[in-house]
Amino acid sequence: MNKGGGRKFFWGLIAVIAALALPWWAPNTYWLHVATLLTIYWVINSGLNLVVGFTGVLSVGHVGLFATGAYTAAVLVEKAGMSPWLALIFAGLAGGAVAVFLSLPSLRLQLFYFAMATLAFSTVVNRLTYGLSWLTGGGIGIPGPSFPGFFGTDIGFYFLVLILAGFFSYLCWNISRHHPGRALIAIRDSQEAAEALGISVFHLKVIVFTFSGILGGIAGALYASLQTYITPEAFTFYLSFYFFVAILLGGRGNNIGPFLGTVILGILPEVSGPLAKLSQFFYGVLLLFVILFLPRGISSVFESWREKREVDIRMSPPKVQAIGEQIRAQGEPNRGNAANPGMNLETPASSAPQSAGALKAVNLVKAFGNLVAVDQASLEVHPGTIHGLIGPNGSGKTTILNLVLGYYRADSGGIHLNGQDLTGWPTRNRVIAGLSRTFQTPKVLGELTVIENVMLGFGQREGRGFFPSSLPLPSIRHAEKRMRQESLKLLEAFGMAHMAYHRADTLQHSEERFLEIARALAQRPKFILMDEPAGGLSASEIEILGRILDQIRRAGIGILLVEHHADFVFQVSNLVTALDFGKVIAQGRPAEVQSDEKVKSAYLGT
Numbered sequence: 001m002n003k004g005g006g007r008k009f010f011w012g013l014i015a016v017i018a019a020l021a022l023p024w025w026a027p028n029t030y031w032l033h034v035a036t037l038l039t040i041y042w043v044i045n046s047g048l049n050l051v052v053g054f055t056g057v058l059s060v061g062h063v064g065l066f067a068t069g070a071y072t073a074a075v076l077v078e079k080a081g082m083s084p085w086l087a088l089i090f091a092g093l094a095g096g097a098v099a100v101f102l103s104l105p106s107l108r109l110q111l112f113y114f115a116m117a118t119l120a121f122s123t124v125v126n127r128l129t130y131g132l133s134w135l136t137g138g139g140i141g142i143p144g145p146s147f148p149g150f151f152g153t154d155i156g157f158y159f160l161v162l163i164l165a166g167f168f169s170y171l172c173w174n175i176s177r178h179h180p181g182r183a184l185i186a187i188r189d190s191q192e193a194a195e196a197l198g199i200s201v202f203h204l205k206v207i208v209f210t211f212s213g214i215l216g217g218i219a220g221a222l223y224a225s226l227q228t229y230i231t232p233e234a235f236t237f238y239l240s241f242y243f244f245v246a247i248l249l250g251g252r253g254n255n256i257g258p259f260l261g262t263v264i265l266g267i268l269p270e271v272s273g274p275l276a277k278l279s280q281f282f283y284g285v286l287l288l289f290v291i292l293f294l295p296r297g298i299s300s301v302f303e304s305w306r307e308k309r310e311v312d313i314r315m316s317p318p319k320v321q322a323i324g325e326q327i328r329a330q331g332e333p334n335r336g337n338a339a340n341p342g343m344n345l346e347t348p349a350s351s352a353p354q355s356a357g358a359l360k361a362v363n364l365v366k367a368f369g370n371l372v373a374v375d376q377a378s379l380e381v382h383p384g385t386i387h388g389l390i391g392p393n394g395s396g397k398t399t400i401l402n403l404v405l406g407y408y409r410a411d412s413g414g415i416h417l418n419g420q421d422l423t424g425w426p427t428r429n430r431v432i433a434g435l436s437r438t439f440q441t442p443k444v445l446g447e448l449t450v451i452e453n454v455m456l457g458f459g460q461r462e463g464r465g466f467f468p469s470s471l472p473l474p475s476i477r478h479a480e481k482r483m484r485q486e487s488l489k490l491l492e493a494f495g496m497a498h499m500a501y502h503r504a505d506t507l508q509h510s511e512e513r514f515l516e517i518a519r520a521l522a523q524r525p526k527f528i529l530m531d532e533p534a535g536g537l538s539a540s541e542i543e544i545l546g547r548i549l550d551q552i553r554r555a556g557i558g559i560l561l562v563e564h565h566a567d568f569v570f571q572v573s574n575l576v577t578a579l580d581f582g583k584v585i586a587q588g589r590p591a592e593v594q595s596d597e598k599v600k601s602a603y604l605g606t
Helices: 003-025 029-054 063-078 084-106 111-131 154-177 179-189 191-196 201-227 237-250 256-271 273-293 299-309 320-330 397-405 427-433 450-462 474-493 509-522 539-554 566-572 590-594 597-604
Strands: 359-368 371-381 386-390 412-417 435-437 527-531 558-562 575-580 583-588
Touching (some): 003 029, 029 201, 063 084, 084 111, 237 256, 256 273, 371 386, 386 397, 397 427, 397 527, 412 427, 450 474, 450 509, 583 590
Parallel strands (some): 371 583
């Protein structure tokens, strides 16, 4: 165990011992009640943290799910005579079911509108608790469920809540440190990159919101039992505001920060004495302070201390030959379709090999209002070749990449891969079929480490699902180990293994470029769409990039290359397509396109 891991284990052990001993060192039963209440709040916040902190989805109405669980448990015990244990389970199921009902239509909205939808939902739930008085008791309220035996005592109930909170925290921690957690951060920080990595963005959002609804329902049932009697006044927007601010105060993308935020905001009214009525004011001040001075939350203070201790290191020169060997070791995506092994950078093949495995764009048309960005454009990329795509700014190059990968839907025309029509497919399905992508501005996920970025590339093939990843199953551990080992091998080839556990936002621009290519290769694609990979690189780095592209081509992977460095495109490409105003004006071997008069006039300026 390293020094950092040992320190975390030590403080974690101290926290567990303190929590277990709290009933004996608490000054009175009131503080035991407060500790129990804060632990219940952490049950709902541990799930909400995955929604807000990891996924970046703004839910400000989780109190509605909290109330759903509380009233479900209370009604089932009081009206139906159900066991409180069984009612606790049904409360979680009710919270999850309501979360699914809310998320399916609402998560398609933009973040602000989804936040408003959750706020409206919490208001509806609050009104229903008044309106369904025959069931909920209306403004008078309804008794909460009472657990039998030891768990019906103050100490026993505290330990019950503590056990459940520890269990759910463990589930959330497992999710956050495995592939689903990395995928959630990818969705939060760059939905485009997440889709290019084959992550089912909408599906995963629904799952994580549903999971948080289950925890919210269970937390509500525990709250109803703690309070012994519940009324609609207990589930106001103030409580939802508390949940939301606790996540922002603690910090996103981790579990410790939101826990500290939950405790701090919960303790504040208790220690402020006569100022307790101003707790909402203090919450607002704290939120303003965090936004202005600690935008990444309390946890960022500890992260900044760690980052200051990190030695500033840069990547070593990539081992270009090793990159090709690593690609082939992972499995050749187009075995038998690679171009002539004799083809090299200095003497590219005079023509591409004909193959049924080609990627074809046929008569693509895409207009944005009155602007026709792509006009009847066609091109064909063969396995084991580099197909350059050039043209002046605004000629439609990036738009074609977006059409091929499915970010945009073509007005007409089609996309075909290996004879299969991909035109109506979503981006994720195209990625699974064998397409990958790098971007004009590298979309490296800064809050993940370098190795975690590459592991995301392997995740589509090796990663496990959301709920299985919450458990310490052998298959999960083995999958994580394989992804980590394969990622380290790839990083070693790229000269970045020594910086594998540094945050990716500490990288220089050129390092981000090469990391993004490594992540794309981890997907084992048949074709990679590259958008200006040489942008911002020095002459020596561009030379290395060219050799890397040659190794990728030799491994049987096709490359559709958009690049402004015309000399570089003509040097490395097997075929070149030139665009102007969305139309193909020339297509063929590099020498042919370079000497074309229309290309000279529109792009080369000679």
